[in-house]
Amino acid sequence: MEPTTDIEFEVNGKRVRLAVSPREHLADVLRQRCGLTGTHLGCEHGVCGACTVRVDGAAIRGCLILAVQADGAQVRTIEGEGDDPVMQALQHAFIERNALQCGYCTPGFLLTAAELLELDPDPSRESIREYLSGNLCRCTGYQAIVDAVELAAHRLRGEAVTDAGAP
Numbered sequence: 001m002e003p004t005t006d007i008e009f010e011v012n013g014k015r016v017r018l019a020v021s022p023r024e025h026l027a028d029v030l031r032q033r034c035g036l037t038g039t040h041l042g043c044e045h046g047v048c049g050a051c052t053v054r055v056d057g058a059a060i061r062g063c064l065i066l067a068v069q070a071d072g073a074q075v076r077t078i079e080g081e082g083d084d085p086v087m088q089a090l091q092h093a094f095i096e097r098n099a100l101q102c103g104y105c106t107p108g109f110l111l112t113a114a115e116l117l118e119l120d121p122d123p124s125r126e127s128i129r130e131y132l133s134g135n136l137c138r139c140t141g142y143q144a145i146v147d148a149v150e151l152a153a154h155r156l157r158g159e160a161v162t163d164a165g166a167p
Contacts, residue, residue: 004021005021005022007020007067007068012077012080013080025044025062025067026062027041027062030062036077039062046061048105050104050107050108051063052135053075054111054114054115055075056073057115059112059115078110081114089156090113090148092155093149094106094109094145094148112135116132117152121153123149
């Protein structure tokens with residue numbers, strides 16, 4: 001039997017206490033033990049960003065952090081972002097700009113974009129592309145995703161937006 005370590009962290013506002021293997025990744029624990037399947041596993045090398053979660057406010061790759069490293073942390077997954085106004089603006093913009101595609105990568109894009117808009121409420125299209133460059137979408141290009149983040153940024157700043165998306 002493999003040894004375990006007791007950890008405790010907060011996930012989406014709820015305290016979780018688990019005995020985990022020291023080699024279990026946070027993304028696996030969130031999906032398999034916490035039932036939070038919005039955290040997807042893609043490459044499992046930190047390249048694709050499908051496993052992005054927020055740990056103590058920072059967007060990180062859930063497949064690159066061990067669950068024991070989250071001991072005492074506050075973890076947010078896509079399931080815990082429902083009431084957040086930034087996330088709501090992003091979700092609406094992703095729908096309007098057809099940025100969802102198959103949806104597998106969408107939670108990672110949304111969590112990364114939310115971090116960007118919190119750090120920079122007025123990002124340029126270039127900075128949006130650069131910030132999202134660590135997230136991969138295998139369905140299509142990134143035009144619609146960049147459009148959606150830009151639209152959400154405009155709306156969060158209270159700017160009027162035309163049907164074409166221009167402020």
